[in-house]
Amino acid sequence: xxxxxxxxxxxxxxxxxxxxxxxxxxxxxxxSALPELAEVARTSGALMRxxxxxxxxxxxxxxxLHAIAERRPDGRGANRNARLFRAAERxxxxxxxxxxxxxxxxxxxxxxxxxxxxxLHGLSPLAGTDVDALLRNFGCRTLVVxxxxxxxxxxxxxxxxxxxxxxxxxxxxxxxxxPADYTPALIRNTLALVATVTTTEAVLTNWQRPKRAR
Numbered sequence: 001x002x003x004x005x006x007x008x009x010x011x012x013x014x015x016x017x018x019x020x021x022x023x024x025x026x027x028x029x030x031x032s033a034l035p036e037l038a039e040v041a042r043t044s045g046a047l048m049r050x051x052x053x054x055x056x057x058x059x060x061x062x063x064x065l066h067a068i069a070e071r072r073p074d075g076r077g078a079n080r081n082a083r084l085f086r087a088a089e090r091x092x093x094x095x096x097x098x099x100x101x102x103x104x105x106x107x108x109x110x111x112x113x114x115x116x117x118x119x120l121h122g123l124s125p126l127a128g129t130d131v132d133a134l135l136r137n138f139g140c141r142t143l144v145v146x147x148x149x150x151x152x153x154x155x156x157x158x159x160x161x162x163x164x165x166x167x168x169x170x171x172x173x174x175x176x177x178x179p180a181d182y183t184p185a186l187i188r189n190t191l192a193l194v195a196t197v198t199t200t201e202a203v204l205t206n207w208q209r210p211k212r213a214r
Contacts, residue, residue: 016143018053023146024095028148031101050174058113059208065116066108068119071095073096126164142168145158149177151182154177
C-alpha cells in the first residue's frame with residue numbers, strides 16, 4: 001500500500017478523474033447479460049463501493065467519467081475478431097444503443113457534471129475513444145479506475161492509461177471479475193506492477209478532506 005502522503009498527492013481532486021468501467025445495467029444490473037459477473041460485482045460489495053466512490057467524487061469536486069460499451073442494433077462497426085465478441089452477439093441481453101442495458105447501473109449516482117463516454121468497438125475504455133482527450137482537457141494527472149471486468153476491460157484501461165502517461169490508482173475492492181478469486185491474483189501479479197493499489201476507504205478518506213477548486 002502507498003504511504004498516506006503519496007496517496008494524498010495522487011488523489012488531489014484538482015487533478016484526479018474517477019472512471020467507472022462498464023458499470024451498466026446490462027453488465028452488472030439484475031438483468032445482466034453476464035449474470036455470473038453481475039453476481040460477483042454485487043456480492044463482493046464492489047458495486048456498492050463504486051457507488052460510494054462516485055458519490056464522494058461528486059462531493060469532493062472530482063470529475064467522474066462513466067465508460068459504457070454498446071453496439072448498434074445491426075452490429076455495424078463492432079469487432080468480430082475474437083471469441084468474446086462473437087459470444088456477445090449470442091447473449092440474450094445485448095448492449096444496444098438507447099436501451100436500458102446501457103444506462104449506468106444502480107446504485108451508482110450520476111450527476112449533471114458527469115460525462116458518459118460510449119464506445120462501439122474494442123476492449124478498452126480509452127483506446128479509440130474520447131477519454132484521453134477529455135482527461136487532458138480536465139488537467140487530469142491521476143485516473144482512478146473502478147468497475148468490471150478484471151478479466152478484460154479493467155487491465156486494458158490501466159495499461160492504456162499508464163502508456164498515455166497518467167498515474168493510475170486502483171481501489172482493489174472496487175473492481176470485479178470472474179471467477180471471484182481471479183481478481184486478487186490479477187491485482188497482485190499484474191496491476192500492482194503498474195498502478196497504485198489501494199482501498200475504497202483510503203480513497204474516501206482523502207476525498208472527504210476540504211476540497212480544492214478544479
